[in-house]
Amino acid sequence: MVQLREIGKTGVKIPAIGLGCMETSAIYGTSDSTESLKVLNRAIEIGCTFWDTSAKHRDKIFICTKFGYIRKPDQSYEVSGKREYVRQACERSLKRLGVDYIDLYYQHRVDPNTPIEETVKAMAELVKEGKVKYLGISECSAETLRRAYKVHPISAIQVEYGPWFINIENNGIMEACRELGVTIVAFGTLGRGFLSGTIKSFDDLEPNDLRRKIPRFQGENFKKNLELVYKLQELSTKKGLTPSQLCLAWTLAQV
Structure with a gap:
């Protein structure tokens, strides 16, 4: 039982473990639409109904999506939290997803040039209009979270967290979330796949895989981190678990 x-x-209660849909894009190398659909359908079968984006089975799926990144003509990105963009991005997401509301709407990254109060006020307007149910922020500081919460309740914060990355335990984020009653939605719990034990070499990553640009996957860092993975595999075997199961169980126990 989930x-x-x-x-x-x-x-509102949702599955403790959600389905991150980045793998259905080409961020981590070539994606397979057929396999992606199989994963989504299997998720429904087992009751994993907390998804990042989807237009299928709308009444059963809790959909969260984000705004904030704008791709420029040269394929680089800029961040925006301006009121007009917040609204524009929401309308586009509703149209692309084929839905009339978004369950959880995140600001993907905080705009350093726009006060968080201005951005959250614009997001709150979408709640009043019924286009969004709940608000979230991805990758912000504890101070920013508290400022945002004063404008409108923030239901969730999305941050990288797991056995490999525990920054939120020391930078005030975890403390602020517990104080305010904000749910921590962790991503990267499996170390972006590394802790699963399926990546043995840098060459296992496709040329267009984003992880090739992440220091933890490069050079000597890769070798040292692989040694940690082997230790994790030993520990998980003793407990009768896979490395992925152990990472998920540990993270659930913390948040």
């Missing part, structure tokens, strides 16, 4: 947890202080 474990459920309340999202923020909304009274």
Whole structure:
């Protein structure tokens, strides 16, 4: 049976483990649409109904999506939290997803040139209009979270967190979330796949795989981190688990 947890202080309960849909894009190398659909359908079968984006089975799926990154003509990105962009991005997401509302709407990255109060106020307007149910922020500081919460309740914060990356335990984020009742939605729990034990060499990553640009996957860092993976495999075997199961269990116990 899928474990459920309340999202923020909304009274709404969703699966404790959600389905991150980045793998259905080409961020981590070539994606397979057929396989992606199989994964989505299997997720429904087992009750994993907390998805990053989807237009299928709308009444059963809790959809969260984000705004904030704008791709420029030269393929580089800029971040925006301006009111007009917040609204424009929401309308585009609703149209692309084929839905009339978004369950959880995140600011993907905080715009350093726009006060968080201005951005959250624009997001709150979408809640009043019924286009968004709950608000979230991805990758922000504890101070920014508290400022945002004063404008409108923030139900969730998305951050990288897991056995390999525990920054939120020391930078005030975890403390602020517990104080305010904000749900921590962790990503990268499996070390972007590294801790699963399936990546043995840098060459296992396709040329267009984003992870090739991440220091933890490069040079001597890769070799040292691989040694940690082997130790994790030994520990998980003793407990009768896979490395992935152990990482997920550890993270669930923390948040």
